Amino acid sequence: MTDHYRRRWVGLVFISIAVSLIIVDSTIVNVAVPSIVEDLGISSTQVQWVQEAYTLVFASLLLLFGSLADRFGRKRLMLIGIVVFAASSVLAALAPTGELLILARLVQGVGGAMILPTTLSVINATFRGRERGIAFAVWGSTIGGMAAVGPLLGGWLTTDFSWRWAFGINIPLGIAVFVGIAFAVAESKETRAKGIDVVGAILSVVLFGGLVFGLIEGRTYGWWSGTETFTLGGFTWPWAISPVPVAFAVSALALVGFISWGLSRSRRGRPSLLEFSLFRIRSFSNGNIAALVIALGEFGLILSLPLWLQFVLGFDALQTGLVLLALAVGSFVASGIAGAASGRVDPVVIVRLGIIAEIIGVVAVAFVISPDATWGWLLPALFVYGLGVGLATAQLTGVILQDVPVDLSGQGSGTQSTSRQVGSALGIAILGTVLFTSTGGILSDSLDDAGVPEAQRDEVVSAVVDSAGAAIAGLEESDPSGVIPDAAKAAFSDGTRLSALTAAGFLVIGLGATFALGRGSARSEEELSAQTAHR
Structure with missing residues (x-):
């Protein structure tokens, strides 16, 4: 076993830890928010921005x-991103006010955006054949597992x-990752392109x-007419x-301008962002969809x-994280399965099997959910779901x-990462709307049937929905009869179930979309590189 061979796999370990940093950071704050509110006294609007x-x-x-990353070096940009991420974490950890914490989170997003696409492009440029499939399996399972470990940690x-x-x-962790990547990961970059598409x-x-912004904030500020006042710093939305x-309109105009500008530069032989x-490559275009x-x-x-x-079964933050650990275990198990199957089973088949496992897991969770559910039944369902996430995420990345061509790995990686993030944002917007809208509607009907006066009914519904369920504990204290809190728990459980089933519906559509990928009939990198060189 050569030193170069060992360094590549050691480098993959540190690349996976780098991915863990940014994935954990996107989920870890969810369980910390109540303590942040109590300590810094931030408003509900600031909570959303945090x-x-x-x-x-x-x-x-x-x-x-x-x-x-393609132009200036993938390893170099990854290291810069780690520094930015770690430095902004210092600012977040020491933030004395909500405004500084939000600023730190913004800068963390910059560092995270430097790290994620470069991890993918480094793997794409470093590994070949069956080893690439194993490397992508490790990368994808890390994402699925860390999404669950975040709340636990x-x-x-x-x-x-x-x-x-x-x-x-x-x-x-950032210091350790920086040192490991600096010594174990080789630099790679594109040598042909000149200039930057500003x-x-x-x-x-x-x-x-x-x-x-629109996808995330639609439910808060209204999809058309303003329902809440939007403020940013000293600016207040006046219309x-x-x-x-x-x-959305500005985004659509920017899309038209981006495509027109990019095609114009390509026709003139100038580099575009x-x-x-790449979209002439079937696996890339259909895979991104x-x-x-x-x-x-x-x-x-x-x-x-x-x-x-937390709000229906009464778990604390740590207990919630322990339950979600089943998802992480399933995802890590998937890493071994995907690695063993790499080179032996068509990766598109593994993607489909993974999505099927996700659908089974989500539907099973939906059937378990009830106000008096036993948490033990969630564990196998979450394990199957995590297994599916681990199988599908990495192998789909490999297919895309x-x-x-290796010299366009950064652009390709950034594009597929963006597709995932936009999809996630859209999913969060839709699933959040399903959860809270259905909870409000079901709770309102239940309170009507129980004979609760209209004013009290509206107050209870508003409190439960606006607090994302946190107000249920207060209802138990104010209503010893248990009628209102029981109705709130049942409604929130029904809303959570409908949200899970909606997620399963999206996954079914995603399973159908994979059939546009066909089989993994990859063209040679030499052919693609030659085609790109003569474009």
Whole structure:
């Protein structure tokens, strides 16, 4: 076994830890928010921005940094991203006010957007054949597993130490990852392209920033007419129309401008932010469509299940994380299965099997959910779901990038990562709407049937929905009869079940989308590189 061979696999370990940092950070804050509110005294609007600032910036910059990695060096940009991420984690951990915490989360999103596409492109440039399939399996299972480990880690740190350690844990891990990648990962970059597409970069940020903002904030500020006042710093939205449709309109205009500008530059032989010739590759174009659709439902449980476990079953943050650990275990088991099957089984088949496992797991969870559910029945369902996430995520990534020339790995990786993030944002928006709208409607009907006066009914429904279920505990104290809190628990359980079934529906659509991929009939990298070189 050569030193070069060992270094590649050691490098993969540190790349996976780097991915873990950004995935955990996107979920760990969910269980820390109540402590942050109590400590910093932040408003409900600031709470939303603490949770969403990271996702917004992260999704907006993936494509840009994927392209920059190709031009300036994938390892170099990854290391810069780790430094930015760790430094902003220091700011978040020490933040004395809500405004500084939001700023730190924004900067963390920049660092995360530097790290994620470069991890993929480094794997694509470093591994070949069956080894590439194993490497992608490890990468994908890390994402699925860490999405579940985040709430567990956050719950433990917040419960036993402080919410500040939910961010502070990134600092020692960031230092270790920086050192490991610096020594174990080889540099790679594109040597042909010159210059940077500045206009394309600006348009892409406007495009994805506007789209993700609209998807995330639609339920809060209204899909058309304003339902809440939007403020940012000292600016207050002055019009009756919600900022959400305006964001969508700006995003649509940016999309038209981005495509027109990019095609124009390509015709003149100038480099563009997105290599449009990649979409002539069937596995790449169809794979991105499938990835976006699958992402709509893939992490639906991570949105609603922790709320239900804590506010209906009465779990604390740590207990919730322990239940979700079953999902992480399933995802890590999938890593071994996918690695053993790599080179022996068509990766598209593994993707389909993974999605089927996800559907089975989500539907099983939906049947378990009830106000008096036994949490033990959730464990096998979550394990199967995690198994599916681990199988589908990595192998679909491999299918999307299998025909992408190595010198365009960063652009290809950034594009598929963006597809997933946009799909996730859309899924969160839709599943959140299903959860809270159905909970409100069901609870309102239940209270009507119980003869609760209209004014009290509206007050209870508003409290439960606006607090995402947190008000249920207060209802138990104020209504000893148990009629209102029992109705609230039943309604929130029904809403969570409908949200899970909606996620399963998206996954069924995603399963159908994979049939457009056909079989893994990859063209040679030499052929694709030659084609791209003569475009």
